[in-house]
Structures are given as structure tokens and as C-alpha cells.
Amino acid sequence: MVIAASPVIVALDYAEMAPALELASALDPSACRLKVGKELFTAAGPLLIERLQGLGFEVFLDLKFHDIPNTVAGALRSAAAMGVWMVNVHVSGGRRMLEASVEAFANVATPPMLIGVTVLTSMDAQDFAELAYKGSLGDQVLRLANLAKDCGLQGVVCSAKEATVLRQELGSTFALVTPGIRPAGAKADDQRRILTPAEAMEAGASYLVVGRPITRAADPAAALEAINSSL
């Protein structure tokens, strides 16, 4: 496996294995990592993970587990057995679920990074208000990030818009994994809390998750190169 020098994680949101492998083959594993989410993993499963690793990529398995502690712990052990680099759970699964998640890797020699999802980057203040949580969306992100850190997770998924505050509050080694990244002028699509790659890094992001601006570009390798050069 190659350790990428870049913070970019390319989101492979495809309905089947073939286009995902085609895209991966056009990219350089020293220039990015790859993310496999619910759509692609449900269609293509562990074999795809093996094939991407065979091409030299570290893989973030983005299944956002959210279930009772015993079920999530089992799912995480299965993920670790695939040798993935990063996995995630929803922090809103609560303290006991998060502690069971950390404990699931206690006997794993080289565990994946364990990251907690805070508030999805597709949500804005209006979406958030409907859920009737206490405080603002930003308060909720910070509350969940503190809980994740307290339970022993290595970082969170958040918007880069929250990165400055989280970096101040949670320190320099806590990983901030930020989707909702859009190069200047790119379509926001369904994302609501967005920043450019350079703004996100400036705000303190550790990793930039970028999907459609790369996968739907006429030349994905050139789109990735442009993002890396902008950092």
C-alpha cells in the first residue's frame, strides 16, 4: 500500500464495481486515498476493497455505522479484517456505542482509524432546526466531537466550516475529515456547508473528501492534480 502525500480522499460513489475500478486506475495512489460508501459497497462488497488495495490505495470504508453497541462492534471487526485504513460510526449512537467501537479494535494489530460522524455536510441550519436538538448546528458538531474524543475516537467527520473551532477545542492531533469540499465555481450539488480545498486546509482540516468534482470531471486525474496543486 502506498501512503498518499496528499490529504485528498476521492469518494467513489458508483453503482457498480467497473466504473469505480476504471476511475481508480486513472489515479495515482501517492496523490490521494479512496473512499467507498454505502452505494458502492452494497453493490460490490469486500472484493472491491481488495481490488482497490491491490492498486496500491488506502481505503476509507464510509459505512457510517449506527446501531446497538454489539452490532456496531461486530461490523467494525469485519471492516478491520478487510485491512481498510479508515472507518466511521455516527457519534449520535451514543457513548456506549462509541466505547464498544473503540474496544472492538483492542486486539487488532493494525486497526483502521476510527472516526465519528457529527452533523452531515448536506444539512444547513434550517434542516437542523427541524430535528429540535438543543442549541445551534455548530454547538451540536462541537458537542458530538467532544464526545467522540472523550470515548477514544481518533477524529470526526465534519464540515470544514467547523474546522477552526474544532481544531482550537480538540487539539492538533484529532483528525478532522471534511466532505463538502468544492473548488471555486463548482456546483454545490446536495452539499450545504461547503468550502474550497485551500480554505478547508487553512481552517485546519486533516483530510478533504472530494467526490463529484473529481469523479464527474472530464479528466479526473487532472481535476485531482488541480486540487492538490491548490493546497
Ligand SMILES: O=c1ccn([C@@H]2O[C@H](COP(=O)(O)O)[C@@H](O)[C@H]2O)c(=O)[nH]1
Ligand atoms: O457529512 C458527510 C459525510 C459523508 N459525506 C460523503 O462524502 C462524499 C462527498 O461527495 P461529493 O460528491 O464531493 O459531494 C459522499 O460520498 C458522501 O456520502 C458527506 O458528503 N457528508
